[in-house]
Amino acid sequence: MSANVTVRGNDDVTASETAAEVRGGGAVARDRVVAVVGTGTMGQGIAQVALVAGHPVHLYDSAPGRAAEAVVALTARLDRLVEKGRLDAAAREAAVGRLRAAEEPAEFADAALVIEAIVEDLSVKQRLFADLEKIVGDDTVLATNTSSLSVTAIAGGLRLPGRFVGLHFFNPAPLLPLVEVVSGFATEPETAVRAYETVKGWGKTPVRCADTPGFIVNRVARPFYAEALRVFEEGAADPATIDAALRECGGFRMGPFELTDLIGQDVNEAVTRSVWESFYQDPKFTPSLAQRRLVESGRLGRKSGHGWFSYAEGAERPEPHTAPPAEAPGWITVRGDLGPAEPLVGLFEEAGIEVRRQPGSGHVLLPGGARLGLVDGETCFEYPNEEIISFDLALDYARASRIVLSAGERTSTGSLAEAVGLFQALGKQVSVIGDVPGMIVARTVAMLADLAADAVDRGVATAEDVDTAMRLGVNYPAGPLEWAGRIGHARVRDLLLEMHESYPTGRYAPSLATARRGHAEEGQDS
Numbered sequence: 001m002s003a004n005v006t007v008r009g010n011d012d013v014t015a016s017e018t019a020a021e022v023r024g025g026g027a028v029a030r031d032r033v034v035a036v037v038g039t040g041t042m043g044q045g046i047a048q049v050a051l052v053a054g055h056p057v058h059l060y061d062s063a064p065g066r067a068a069e070a071v072v073a074l075t076a077r078l079d080r081l082v083e084k085g086r087l088d089a090a091a092r093e094a095a096v097g098r099l100r101a102a103e104e105p106a107e108f109a110d111a112a113l114v115i116e117a118i119v120e121d122l123s124v125k126q127r128l129f130a131d132l133e134k135i136v137g138d139d140t141v142l143a144t145n146t147s148s149l150s151v152t153a154i155a156g157g158l159r160l161p162g163r164f165v166g167l168h169f170f171n172p173a174p175l176l177p178l179v180e181v182v183s184g185f186a187t188e189p190e191t192a193v194r195a196y197e198t199v200k201g202w203g204k205t206p207v208r209c210a211d212t213p214g215f216i217v218n219r220v221a222r223p224f225y226a227e228a229l230r231v232f233e234e235g236a237a238d239p240a241t242i243d244a245a246l247r248e249c250g251g252f253r254m255g256p257f258e259l260t261d262l263i264g265q266d267v268n269e270a271v272t273r274s275v276w277e278s279f280y281q282d283p284k285f286t287p288s289l290a291q292r293r294l295v296e297s298g299r300l301g302r303k304s305g306h307g308w309f310s311y312a313e314g315a316e317r318p319e320p321h322t323a324p325p326a327e328a329p330g331w332i333t334v335r336g337d338l339g340p341a342e343p344l345v346g347l348f349e350e351a352g353i354e355v356r357r358q359p360g361s362g363h364v365l366l367p368g369g370a371r372l373g374l375v376d377g378e379t380c381f382e383y384p385n386e387e388i389i390s391f392d393l394a395l396d397y398a399r400a401s402r403i404v405l406s407a408g409e410r411t412s413t414g415s416l417a418e419a420v421g422l423f424q425a426l427g428k429q430v431s432v433i434g435d436v437p438g439m440i441v442a443r444t445v446a447m448l449a450d451l452a453a454d455a456v457d458r459g460v461a462t463a464e465d466v467d468t469a470m471r472l473g474v475n476y477p478a479g480p481l482e483w484a485g486r487i488g489h490a491r492v493r494d495l496l497l498e499m500h501e502s503y504p505t506g507r508y509a510p511s512l513a514t515a516r517r518g519h520a521e522e523g524q525d526s
Contacts, residue, residue, distance in 0.1 A: 027197035028141070030054040032112035035102070037061070037128060039070035042145060043117035045173030048074055050115075051095050052087070052174075053202040058111065060102040062118075067101035074099060077174075109135055113198065115167055117145040125154045133158055141194055143167040147218060148274050151211040152184035162188035165195045168215055169204075170473055177205040178472040184211045205472055207465035213278030216461050217473040218271055220480060222285050223447030225268060228256040228440070229288035236406075236434030237321070239308045244320035245431060248402035250441040251395030251477035257308040261301035265294050283507040284451065320402075323430040326421035328353060329367045335360020340487040341374045343397050344426075351425045366422070370415035375442045376491075377498025380408030380435045387411045389419045393442040393487065395477050402429045404440055437502045438495060446492045446499075448476075449484035453513035456481070484517075493518035 028034065034050040036043050039061040051057045051074070059067045059074075075096055081087035087095075108114055114132055116125060129142055136142070142164045144154050155164035166182025179199045183192045196206045209216045228242045237245070243255020260268045269291045276285040294300075294307065301307030309317055331354035334345055339362055349355050363373035370387035380388040389411055392404035403423040407416050420430045433439065438446065452470070456463045467479020484492050493515055499508035510518075 026194060027201045028055070028112045028194065031056070033058055033108075033110055035060065035108040035111040035114040036117060037105070037114065037132075038117035038119075038145075039066045040117065042169065042171055042173060044070050044074055044077075045171065046115055046117055046145065046169055047099075048077055048174050049169075049202050049204070051099055052078075052081075052091075054098075056098040056100075058100055058102045058107060060105055060108070067103070071099055071101045105132060106135055108132065109137075111136055111140055113141045113143065113195075115143045115145060120146060120148055122149050122153060125149065126157055129154065129164070130157055133160065139163070141165065141191055141198075143195060145169055148214075148271060150184070150213075151182045152186065155184050155186060161186035163191050165191050166211065166215070167195055167199065170217075176472070177203075178217075178469060179204045179206045180215045180217065180469065180473075181206045181208050182211055182215055183208070187211075205468065207461060207469045209461040209465065209469075210459060212455070212458075212460050214271070214275045216455065216466055216469040219275060219460070220448060220451045220455060220466065220470060221474050222272060222275060223444055223451060224252075224474070225256045225260060225272065225291075226286070226288065227438075227444045227447055229290055231433075231436055231440055231443075232257075233288065233290050234434070234436055236436040237431070237440065238318065240318040241320040241431050241433065242440055244402055245392065245404045245433075245440040246444065248429070249392055249394045249400045249404055250444065251400070253475045253477075260291070261307035261309060261311075263301070264303055265291060265300045265307050269295050283505050284447075286507065321431050321433075322402075323405075323420045323424075323432055326417040326424060328421040328425035329418045330354060331356060331367065332372075332422065333358055333365040334363075335365060336362040338362055338364070338374060339491065340393065341391070341397060347398060347426050348422070353422070353425060364422075366415060366418045368412070368415045368418055370411055370418065372419050372422075375406075375439045375495070377438055377442075377446075377495035377502075379437055379502065380406060380411065383408060384410060387415050389416060390439060391419070391423070392439040393445060395441075395483075400428065402431060405430060405432045406435045406439055407432070408435060437499045442495060443499065445480070445483055445487070446495045447508070448480040449489075449492050450496060450511050450514045452480035453484070453489075453517060454511040457511075457513035457516070489514065489517035489521045490519075 034055040035058045036047045037060050039059055047057050047059055059070050061067045078092045078095055082089055082092050116128060144166055145168060147168055151166040155161040158164060165187050168180035170176040170178050181192055181196045199206045231237055231242055232239060239257035243257050246252045246255045272287045276287055279285055298304060299306045302311050305311050333356045335358045345355055363371050366372055370389055372389045375390045375392055380390060387410055388408045390406050394400040405419055423430050452466050456466055463481050467482050470476045470479050493510045496508050496510040
């Protein structure tokens with residue numbers, strides 16, 4: 001990877017930006033034309049963002065009449081903004097005056113920035129930009145909104161590939177703030193800075209990244225779907241329970257099954273498969289057979305009326321497995337520090353449960369003798385002579401409305417009831433799932449953190465940009481690296497190592513980036 005692409009840290013980026021601005025890498029001036037090719041939902045959305053920011057905007061679509069229809073649709077969108085008080089009438093009139101439909105690309109000759117939002121087909125995009133390069137000036141920035149293709153490959157045949165960049169907006173573009181500014185192998189630093197400053201001036205939150213499969217969001221996000229599918233495939237929990245665990249315990253806005261139904265199972269599975277193939281079938285990105293069968297059956301989610309859940313009129317949504325009420329124990333013994341789960345101790349005391357403290361390895365001893373501990377990557381069945389119960393990781397144990405438990409085969413019904421009652425005394429709903437390594441939230445967060453750390457250390461993006469991208473691009477409650485910092489990089493590493501022992505395929509082997517952070521953290525504590 002060239003030095004033009006690698007992101008080496010905030011100090012280096014700042015120096016690069018300064019040099020680029022001196023060479024003319026500042027934002028595209030508001031009186032310069034922004035041209036958008038492709039008038040679908042994304043193309044219209046990008047055009048609206050540039051138009052409201054003050055640019056003259058030219059729209060083109062290869063289908064006759066589509067550009068003119070898009071102008072009408074965008075005008076109607078502006079009218080709705082006026083009705084909602086988000087745009088004044090004068091600004092609306094000025095914006096409409098700056099908007100025009102182009103009948104052919106030749107009308108883009110005076111454009112300062114051309115953004116493509118057409119079909120995700122490499123050869124089609126390459127032909128488009130080869131034609132555009134014959135029309136626009138040498139100082140025009142050419143940008144693709146691709147979400148899955150290589151920015152480097154799209155620009156590969158251009159005469160001036162240095163002025164080509166990826167601008168990956170998220171749908172709907174007028175509402176979602178994130179834009180991934182993707183530097184291809186040949187992208188000049190001043191081009192990336194100019195693109196970055198331009199979309200920043202449009203009110204967006206840009207993040208810089210190198211041209212890697214999936215960029216930031218679609219690369220790092222794969223475990224959110226993959227680990228849920230793995231837990232389902234192993235029969236540990238049903239989709240409704242897994243979704244509830246990640247929402248109500250993990251703090252995610254939507255669960256992976258309901259989210260993929262919204263995205264479209266075919267779309268989500270295709271992105272996963274594309275990233276997996278682009279990384280030469282790296283096991284960390286292995287697609288799900290269960291999802292493949294869902295796609296093959298035509299159950300694509302909301303758009304087909306059925307995915308993991310039915311969306312037929314009157315269909316009832318399956319409820320997550322929730323344990324029936326159980327009596328809380330009057331006292332518990334907390335042995336050692338519970339680590340990320342230590343806030344539970346205060347919650348137990350507030351609920352009127354007597355807490356006895358003893359030295360130990362970090363677990364709760366229940367009155368019946370069972371050991372209750374935070375998930376660590378091991379399974380309960382690895383302790384055949386003990387009653388073991390694990391509870392899952394939570395973003396915030398005080399705010400979590402659901403706690404997830406799993407138990408070993410030797411754990412008695414009475415002991416499990418004590419654990420259920422203990423958390424119910426805190427006002428939590430409790431789900432009991434099968435005994436699988438890493439449970440649900442913990443394995444998901446650990447894998448997200450691992451891929452995030454790996455991306456940073458490989459120069460894809462800075463840690464700050466990775467966390468920002470995941471919070472804004474897919475609405476995560478915390479950036480993966482921020483979350484790993486809270487629970488401890490060493491804990492993430494150790495959980496993955498335990499999972500790797502159970503699944504020795506390489507999928508869960510911690511990256512060097514995670515291992516490095518874990519060791520550094522231990523060195524600071526010693």
